[in-house]
Amino acid sequence: xxxxxxxxxxxxxxxxxxxxxxxxxxxxxxxxxxxxxxxxxxxxxxxxxxxxxxxxxxxxxxxxxxxxxxxxxxxxxxxxxxxxxxxxxxxxxxxxxxxxxxxxxxxxxxxxxxxxxxxxxxxxxxxxxxxxxxxxxxxxxxxxxxxxxxxxxxxxxxxxxxxxxxxxxxxxxxxxxxxxxxxxxxxxxxxxxxxxxxxxxxxxxxxxxxxxxxxxxxxxxxxxxxxxxxxxxxxxxxxxxxxxxxxxxxxxxxxxxxxxxxxxxxxxxxxxxxxxxxxxxxxxxxxxxxxxxxxxxxxxxxxxxxxx
Amino acid sequence: xxxxxxxxxxxxxxxxxxxxxxxxxxxxxxxxxxxxxxxxxxxxxxxxxxxxxxxxxxxxxxxxxxxxxxxxxxxxxxxxxxxxxxxxxxxxxxxxxxxxxxxxxxxxxxxxxxxxxxxxxxxxxxxxxxxxxxxxxxxxxxxxxxxxxxxxxxxxxxxxxxxxxxxxxxxxxxxxxxxxxxxxxxxxxxxxxxxxxxxxxxxxxxxxxxxxxxxxxxxxxxxxxxxxxxxxxxxxxxxxxxxxxxxxxxxxxxxxxxxxxxxxxxxxxxxxx
Numbered sequence: 001x002x003x004x005x006x007x008x009x010x011x012x013x014x015x016x017x018x019x020x021x022x023x024x025x026x027x028x029x030x031x032x033x034x035x036x037x038x039x040x041x042x043x044x045x046x047x048x049x050x051x052x053x054x055x056x057x058x059x060x061x062x063x064x065x066x067x068x069x070x071x072x073x074x075x076x077x078x079x080x081x082x083x084x085x086x087x088x089x090x091x092x093x094x095x096x097x098x099x100x101x102x103x104x105x106x107x108x109x110x111x112x113x114x115x116x117x118x119x120x121x122x123x124x125x126x127x128x129x130x131x132x133x134x135x136x137x138x139x140x141x142x143x144x145x146x147x148x149x150x151x152x153x154x155x156x157x158x159x160x161x162x163x164x165x166x167x168x169x170x171x172x173x174x175x176x177x178x179x180x181x182x183x184x185x186x187x188x189x190x191x192x193x194x195x196x197x198x199x200x201x202x203x204x205x206x207x208x209x210x211x212x213x214x215x216x217x218x219x220x221x222x223x224x225x226x227x228x229x230x231x232x233x234x235x236x237x238x239x240x241x242x243x244x245x246x247x248x249x250x251x252x253x254x255x256x257x258x259x260x261x262x263x264x265x266x267x268x269x270x271x272x273x274x275x276x277x278x279x280x281x282x283x284x285x286x287x288x289x290x291x292x293x294x295x296x297x298x299x300x301x302x303x304x305x306x307x308x
Numbered sequence: 309x310x311x312x313x314x315x316x317x318x319x320x321x322x323x324x325x326x327x328x329x330x331x332x333x334x335x336x337x338x339x340x341x342x343x344x345x346x347x348x349x350x351x352x353x354x355x356x357x358x359x360x361x362x363x364x365x366x367x368x369x370x371x372x373x374x375x376x377x378x379x380x381x382x383x384x385x386x387x388x389x390x391x392x393x394x395x396x397x398x399x400x401x402x403x404x405x406x407x408x409x410x411x412x413x414x415x416x417x418x419x420x421x422x423x424x425x426x427x428x429x430x431x432x433x434x435x436x437x438x439x440x441x442x443x444x445x446x447x448x449x450x451x452x453x454x455x456x457x458x459x460x461x462x463x464x465x466x467x468x469x470x471x472x473x474x475x476x477x478x479x480x481x482x483x484x485x486x487x488x489x490x491x492x493x494x495x496x497x498x499x500x501x502x503x504x505x506x507x508x509x510x511x512x513x514x515x516x517x518x519x520x521x522x523x524x525x526x527x528x529x530x531x532x533x534x535x536x537x538x539x540x541x542x543x544x545x546x547x548x549x550x551x552x553x554x555x556x557x558x559x560x561x562x563x564x565x566x567x568x569x570x571x572x573x574x575x576x577x578x579x580x581x
Contacts, residue, residue, distance in 0.1 A: 252513075
């Protein structure tokens with residue numbers, strides 16, 4: 001990929017982020033009903049409604065609101081929470097480290113389990129090991145995190161007493177949330193590692209390498225893995241982006257004080273500016289991770305540069 | 309048919325049967341028995357009773373109905389809208405394709421579950437809003453798939469022949485293109501079905517989906533978690549049902565994909581470029 005192509009890709013990503021911001025803004029206008037009534041309930045006094053309407057700028061023309069919205073965004077101003085009266089950006093900044101820590105731990109767990117599992121399954125295709133590994137992967141894809149979480153709590157916190165039930169105190173409290181969040185990703189990744197390795201192992205250049213006497217170990221690590229890594233990187237990027245939104249449910253299960261639980265609390269309090277800020281932040285994170293993945297992909301595989 | 313496909317097909321049939329027959333099989337969804345609050349599985353109720361003394365088995369069956377209705381509605385609405393948008397973009401081309409393509413890109417760039425959560429939160433809870441929120445997110449996968457398929461197929465000779473005979477675009481899409489692109493769309497819909505079941509449960513778990521007292525597996529897990537230590541059956545039963553349905557649908561999708569010889573969208577195609 002040339003610098004010009006990378007530049008175009010980045011410009012495209014900026015465009016998508018702007019589109020996401022526009023969509024987030026439009027959400028409140030597109031839905032039927034009055035957002036102020038949604039936030040305050042039907043029995044609110046007219047004066048309170050007028051106040052809220054004015055403080056949110058909803059009394060002005062939509063075009064003016066949109067312009068103001070983007071102007072504030074440029075200053076990284078996400079508005080003020082209706083509940084705590086604090087700036088949304090400050091609330092998010094407080095909660096962000098916990099979510100990043102959880103996502104990083106989940107990512108690490110997923111990679112560390114999925115790579116060996118997928119490789120083992122590919123090397124022993126059709127054997128018992130393969131069946132067991134892929135059975136686990138299918139389970140990981142099908143068992144929802146809001147059920148796996150409570151099961152882990154029952155087993156490890158209540159039953160064995162190894163970890164705290166919920167909250168964020170000390171390294172041991174990270175284990176179960178990270179396992180819960182990482183399990184689904186590990187499943188998808190393991191299946192991808194297996195299938196792309198199998199595809200590469202069937203190609204001619206590997207038969208040639210084997211025929212000229214390359215040892216099995218070198219065959220796998222030097223010849224097969226680098227090529228099998230490409231689709232895995234793509235899936236890894238997509239999944240890493242999805243971790244941020246998956247954290248919404250996991251954080252709720254474990255009362256983990258991150259962006260996800262901030263969002264769910266805000267939804268229950270109808271604290272619209274906070275909801276908007278969280279949605280915007282998580283989706284921007286998603287776009288950034290996906291763009292980085294595309295760039296990494298083009299860097300790993302020069303053939304893909306042409307259409308990036 | 310493989311053994312896995314048979315088992316998963318049987319499970320899905322059981323689920324659909326339970327859902328359709330639940331008004332007759334489970335008449336006591338809302339019947340409260342104060343003497344049996346949090347009672348474990350036993351002779352009176354084979355899955356026990358919940359925190360207000362309602363039979364868990366009956367609620368589980370009624371919850372099957374909820375999840376089936378939501379999943380069918382979401383998949384139907386998003387598949388139709390997505391296919392029409394994607395096919396129209398690719399077939400009409402030009403400015404239409406450019407703008408629809410951009411719209412698809414923005415929606416693809418949004419993490420789906422999050423957008424559905426935001427939409428449902430804004431529209432308020434309820435079954436219809438839940439379907440709207442999930443379909444508003446779900447259509448984009450079908451749109452991308454249909455757009456790619458039509459782009460690949462629209463220069464086929466039978467399509468050109470139909471065009472030169474003056475067949476109208478709508479009819480060409482329906483009669484000459486749709487049958488050729490049905491296989492990947494069906495596979496997408498199967499995985500989308502599993503996704504919709506899990507998403508409905510997830511959002512009901514968060515409290516922005518199906519509202520109590522209407523039973524939903526996600527909502528039952530949400531309520532059950534509070535009593536998990538004294539009555540684990542409240543969490544185990546709906547979670548097991550939910551996981552079994554998702555597992556069966558995924559297995560069925562895997563089998564269907566192999567059977568119809570469809571490669572999973574995007575990844576492999578992209579690698580080959």
